[in-house]
Amino acid sequence: MKIFLETYGCQMNVSDSGKIVYLFAGQGYQPTTDSKTADLIVINTCSVREKPELKIFSALGRYIPLKRKRPELVIAVGGCVAQQWGDKLIKRCPGLDIVFGTHQLDILPDLVSQVRQSRKAVALTDFQERPGGMEVMPAPAAEAVNAMVTIMQGCDNFCSYCIVPYVRGREYSRPHAAILEEIRRLAQLGIKEVMLLGQNVNSYGRKEKGEINFAELLAKVHEISGIERIRFTTSHPQDMSEALIFAFAELPKLSPYLHLPLQAGSDAVLARMGRGYTAADYLEKVRRLRRAVPEIALTTDIIVGFPGESEADFQETLAMLEKVRYDQIYSFKYSIRPGTRAAGFADIIADEEKRERLARCQALQDKISQEILAAQVGRRAKVLVTGASKRGAGEWSGRTPENRIVNFRASEDTRSGDLLPVKIVAALKHSLKGEVVG
Ligand code: SF4
Numbered sequence: 001m002k003i004f005l006e007t008y009g010c011q012m013n014v015s016d017s018g019k020i021v022y023l024f025a026g027q028g029y030q031p032t033t034d035s036k037t038a039d040l041i042v043i044n045t046c047s048v049r050e051k052p053e054l055k056i057f058s059a060l061g062r063y064i065p066l067k068r069k070r071p072e073l074v075i076a077v078g079g080c081v082a083q084q085w086g087d088k089l090i091k092r093c094p095g096l097d098i099v100f101g102t103h104q105l106d107i108l109p110d111l112v113s114q115v116r117q118s119r120k121a122v123a124l125t126d127f128q129e130r131p132g133g134m135e136v137m138p139a140p141a142a143e144a145v146n147a148m149v150t151i152m153q154g155c156d157n158f159c160s161y162c163i164v165p166y167v168r169g170r171e172y173s174r175p176h177a178a179i180l181e182e183i184r185r186l187a188q189l190g191i192k193e194v195m196l197l198g199q200n201v202n203s204y205g206r207k208e209k210g211e212i213n214f215a216e217l218l219a220k221v222h223e224i225s226g227i228e229r230i231r232f233t234t235s236h237p238q239d240m241s242e243a244l245i246f247a248f249a250e251l252p253k254l255s256p257y258l259h260l261p262l263q264a265g266s267d268a269v270l271a272r273m274g275r276g277y278t279a280a281d282y283l284e285k286v287r288r289l290r291r292a293v294p295e296i297a298l299t300t301d302i303i304v305g306f307p308g309e310s311e312a313d314f315q316e317t318l319a320m321l322e323k324v325r326y327d328q329i330y331s332f333k334y335s336i337r338p339g340t341r342a343a344g345f346a347d348i349i350a351d352e353e354k355r356e357r358l359a360r361c362q363a364l365q366d367k368i369s370q371e372i373l374a375a376q377v378g379r380r381a382k383v384l385v386t387g388a389s390k391r392g393a394g395e396w397s398g399r400t401p402e403n404r405i406v407n408f409r410a411s412e413d414t415r416s417g418d419l420l421p422v423k424i425v426a427a428l429k430h431s432l433k434g435e436v437v438g
Helices: 011-025 052-068 079-085 087-092 105-118 176-188 214-222 242-250 267-273 279-292 311-324 351-374
Strands: 002-007 040-045 074-078 098-100 122-124 146-150 193-197 229-233 257-259 297-304 328-333 380-388 395-399 405-409 419-427 432-436
Touching (some): 002 011, 011 079, 011 105, 011 146, 040 079, 052 079, 074 105, 087 122, 098 105, 176 214, 214 242, 267 279, 267 311, 297 351, 328 351, 405 419
Parallel strands (some): 074 098, 146 193, 297 328, 405 432
């Protein structure tokens, strides 16, 4: 039996897709990249980015006709779009067999067996008190150096533009004992770097009685031998505690790298977004972080053209890029998510204006990113080797502690997972070039 999986969106979805492959491997399914020979097609959807439904309908338009030749083929749609549409998706797309929500990942194999027997389509999207799938722990691929570990899911913040609380449900933190057990197992299998995942990891443990907080969790992960680097995503600035800032200074394995979503630089826009902080609050957190760890690299998310964003508001976003000097930004034009508060906001910005602001924002950031990379030349860094470079020619690729990509030549006995001292000799457009030293 073969499973073909198509994944859209964020790291949480990528992690969930890994779990789906693992669950079906236990049932004898092999992954395939050829949808035409698959016995099961799973589309794992995301509704955070623009026009998500269009992508799903177009994918189903490609896959459902395959059933004419292979009537035993089962097609399932999961993730955030599935959560929003529920059984309406089955009515809209005859031939689709399963719609499963973000809390039903663990029962997908049962749903597939049920559909194979009954040949009746099924939609299951109820939120559970404890999201199913949190305790599915896939084995890492051979040669893998890093692994993602889900520590919490859902969000209680309800930012006015965001669909996450409606499609992933309310915040739930996984028990820390289960997280640590999974990471110990990963370390035994050779994993050197873990990425702790959640929609708002900074609020880990807040709602569960007796649970430790995020900074305490990091300290416990830090004790696990074999794990050399720890990263996490995503953080909400308003929940970034002093204890977490202190952890960056105290825990050498915690990468000096943080993705800290800003979204906008204008206080008026931030208030309409419901973000719970001002630009000054954000800058103060950055100042404290850099006082604790001067070399920390920051990345962020920016939304341009939020309803009511004036040119002056937008200029404040550009000013924040200049002040913070991020390594990279992930920037997007605002687009409406039906069902969110912002979907009802007036003062919509014309698409042309949004496009033009986005281009200006990205041009400024490209300049800053280039300057930051250029400033690395001559420095030495301990690079975690992640594999052969995509550029080929006997080069290896790795990451500095600040998560910057470095390509370099190294001896033949180099292996993924090695930690090598590398001198940075050149800055390219999105990466660095290095030489192994010492
Ligand atoms: S904190 Fe993040 S996930 Fe939660 S509602 Fe706001 S943007 Fe969405």
